[in-house]
Amino acid sequence: MPRSKRDKTTLLSDLADHVLAHGLNTASLRPMAAAAGTSDRMLIYYFETKDGLISELLDHLAAQMAHRLDHAIPPRRYASEAQLLTDIVALMRSDSFAPYTRVWLDIISSAAQGSEAHRAAGHGIINLYLEWLAKRHPKGAEGAALALTVIEGTLIMDALGQRDVTDAACSDIRA
């Protein structure tokens, strides 16, 4: 019963669901295994080590998020930066996307603490995001860096329940 290849993808998918619902940094083997309908024993068998699992899971999550991002806001060049930011902030606040933001913040905190795996995954996601933005931002790749920086800042404000600050900043951009 070689659960190989195809099954490993669905396995990662189940693990991703669990992490999106319960957090990445606090995830431990036994609860993850239960969520995926298997045992901690088997997770180690598949991924060798927990770090290995996390590493593959980060890749899976990044791909999943990029995919959803593309479908939520299809590529079309916006006329106004303010409108683009408004749409993105609304998306980030939506129930379906908020879990990704939470694991995103987990990735960042682990990266800041020195985890190379998290830093690398974060780096990849940032680049994906920059490309994604370059296709939509009125100024293209040129405007993407600043726009992304503002977006990341708003994620922090929102996470702290400071939507008023986010909104004040976004309306300042309009001016």
Next chain:
Amino acid sequence: MPRSKRDKTTLLSDLADHVLAHGLNTASLRPMAAAAGTSDRMLIYYFETKDGLISELLDHLAAQMAHRLDHAIPPRRYASEAQLLTDIVALMRSDSFAPYTRVWLDIISSAAQGSEAHRAAGHGIINLYLEWLAKRHPKGAEGAALALTVIEGTLIMDALGQRDVTDAACSDIRA
């Protein structure tokens, strides 16, 4: 031997040092106690519960950070926003301040996962920061929200080793 008041402050100071060096979210009682020259037993005795300790520690860290922020960049109104941002980013990247950024990102990730204590502490720090910025930003309180959003965004980029994105964004502000 009532180690009251004054000693509790130095105790919190030792705990803060340990957390700044080794991370907030991964901190556990025994290592913290060792760093403060006491025992897990006594930490619970002083703070009742770990959550209580974290809560007081967050307040202590916030005050400590606000204090250092004030002394690192004394209040004076900047003529150019770009110059202010440049100075702040340089400060955040300095060895003496980077640890605060790391615990800051820990606070945010815990807040995003639903910890009320972390959310409240983060909220307080944001407000301190906004006041701090209002005294220095050329546009005063009006410019503080957007500036803070950009700064928080750069913290994320820097944490992921993406200083190039940060720098690109900051030079865009100049334009």
Next chain:
DNA sequence: GCAATTACGTAGCACTTGCTACAAAAAAAG
């Protein structure tokens, strides 16, 4: 100086952590 309170050390409990030894099924290879 005596009683009551406060401060602290020692030991441990119940539980979770990542991971492993061992063996039995199950599948593949011949």
Next chain:
DNA sequence: CTTTTTTTGTAGCAAGTGCTACGTAATTGC
């Protein structure tokens, strides 16, 4: 069918988690 290889369950280990029971020392109030 038999042998080898792959997959999986059961049990457990050593370390770490927050926290507590219990006793003793020190300090205070009177």
